[in-house]
Amino acid sequence: MQGPRAQAGVTIRALQPDDGSEALFDLRVRAFGLVAPGARDHWLAEQEPAIRDGRFLGAFAGRRLVAVARFHDMTQWWNGRAVPMAGVAAVMVAPEERGRGVGRALVTTLLEVIAARGYPLSVLFPSTLPIYRSLGWEIAGTSHEAVIAAHALRSLAPADEAVPAGPEPEPLGEVRRAGPQDAAQAAEVLGRVHGGARDCGPNVRDEQSLRLALGSESRFGYLAGDGLLLYTWREGHDEVFVHLAVAASAPTTRALWGIVGSHCWIAERVRARVGPADPVWWLAREPVADAVDHDDWMLRVVDPAAAVAARGFPPAAEFAVRLHVADAARPANSGLWWLEVGEGRGSLVRKDEAAAHGSGILTLGARGLAALYAGAPVSALRRAGLAAGGDATADALLDGAFAATPFMLDRF
Secondary structure: OOOOOOOOOEEEEEOOHHHOHHHHHHHHHHHHOOOOOOOHHHHHHHHHHHHHOOOEEEEEEOOEEEEEEEEEEEEEEEOOEEEEEEEEEEEEEOHHHOOOOHHHHHHHHHHHHHHHOOOOEEEEOOOOOHHHHHOOOEEEEEEEEEEEEHHHHOOEOOOOOOOOOOOOOOOOOOOEEEOHHHHHHHHHHHHHHHHHOOOEEEEEEOHHHHHHHHHOOOEEEEEEOOEEEEEEEEOOOOEEEEEEEEEOOHHHHHHHHHHHHHHHHOOOEEEEEEOOOOOHHHHEOOOOEEEEEEEEEEEEEOOHHHHHHHOOOOOOOOEEEEEEEEOOOOHHHOEEEEEEEEOOEEEEEEOOHHHOOOOOOEEEEHHHHHHHHOOOOHHHHHHOOOEEEOOHHHHHHHHHHHOOOOEOOOOO
16 A cells, blocks of 8 residues: 655555564664563564554655554444444654654554544544644543552452342353453453443454463453453562453452452552443442543544444434534545434434535534544533534433443553
8 A cells, every 4th residue: 555645755555574573663662662671572473463454554765664553453332332443553753754744644544544444433542632633533531540559459348238139140150260262252251341331432452462462471361251350460569450350240340359459468559440430449448549540542433424323322312413524634524414313323324415504503523523422512512612503402412312431441
């Protein structure tokens, strides 16, 4: 694939296996700094599937690699339903090439590839905002890391005896150690948990990526039919880092956090990626978080009709409104749309542009559409300059349908 010219002599194309790993790793070190000793081969191994699949682009000045960007093949959950999502990562520009438009041209081409592959959504964790906002990504949610004193998880708080046993799902099998051979089951379990909880935002990687994560010597996995735990030791034996601890049932939830808490005699603290309503907030006997760090992530609606059709909506929501979208980076998305929501699903259908000037039509740019999709109130978007028009009735209907507190547990 040939991409646009970022400047004279720079061409963007898909990386090939024979482009060589040394140039790629050198760019990684120059752009982001040194990796941990012994991590070079593991990092390069993580990039290989994307290179083979044409999901890794490079910008070349002659034969010299000056910038790269890739995307992960992912699924993201929105109100109980899975939406295909391209997770943009490893956007790296050589220091001597920054400020010349190489990065913008590279990400623009990457967006074209993502759209051609049929992804309705794209997500990224930004190191800077302007370039991504100019291409239609907008802040949509957060990824939280809670720092917990290990002794707070030494034993878990009991269930409330006053609460009668309800239709809590039974754990599907005993918790056992997990390895790379369990990648397919791990992906299925993650989907079942996030779908059943009607989560908004969590992503699940492709099977190959999960296989690499579960096969890493530094990560320890435990799996049940309705739960997955993945953690790492950090800073010697002072900290346990929990990448994932998700489960559908109370017994499995307790079993997974019990494994984490069993390290309290060695580790001083646990750092865990958790959602804002993770059960651990209610399970610990002592106050849980000594600190909570968070990173914002950005969303891009690549294909509005497909994104709405794939997303889940509240079963009680039932309405139809007109939306006008103005998407400079993806002109095919621009125009008048008819949004219908009912029975937990939505559809977005083209309308005659002649009707675009009627009263009560909400106009959104690409950034506003992304923020609305992620649950931002319409009034906030209007005040931020990301939406215009509309009326109070449509605002209330849209706010109720898209309401969400998006979070992610997997950073990439």
